[in-house]
Amino acid sequence: MEATMEQEQEITLTAPDISCGHCVATVQNAVGGLEGVQSVQADVDTKHVTVRFDPERVSQARIEAVLEDEGYPVAKIDG
Ligand SMILES: [Cu+2]
Numbered sequence: 001m002e003a004t005m006e007q008e009q010e011i012t013l014t015a016p017d018i019s020c021g022h023c024v025a026t027v028q029n030a031v032g033g034l035e036g037v038q039s040v041q042a043d044v045d046t047k048h049v050t051v052r053f054d055p056e057r058v059s060q061a062r063i064e065a066v067l068e069d070e071g072y073p074v075a076k077i078d079g
Pocket of ligand 1 (some may be wrong): 018019020024
């Protein structure tokens with residue numbers, strides 16, 4: 001694989017404060033507006049935020065920081 005190829009990574013985060021469709025729209029707009037993010041899918045039932053992104057252009061830490069800024073901090077699942 002060439003290093004110049006676009007990379008793609010998918011992560012699923014849990015943001016317990018997602019409680020309605022408004023939250024879903026806010027999350028999707030905020031994360032989807034980040035450079036390097038290819039798609040965002042938030043789910044009000046599972047509280048999951050699935051993000052596909054290019055790790056060369058945006059980091060998971062940056063995505064989590066944006067979620068926190070918007071009022072939807074990511075739950076840490078493991079210790
Ligand atoms: Cu809401």
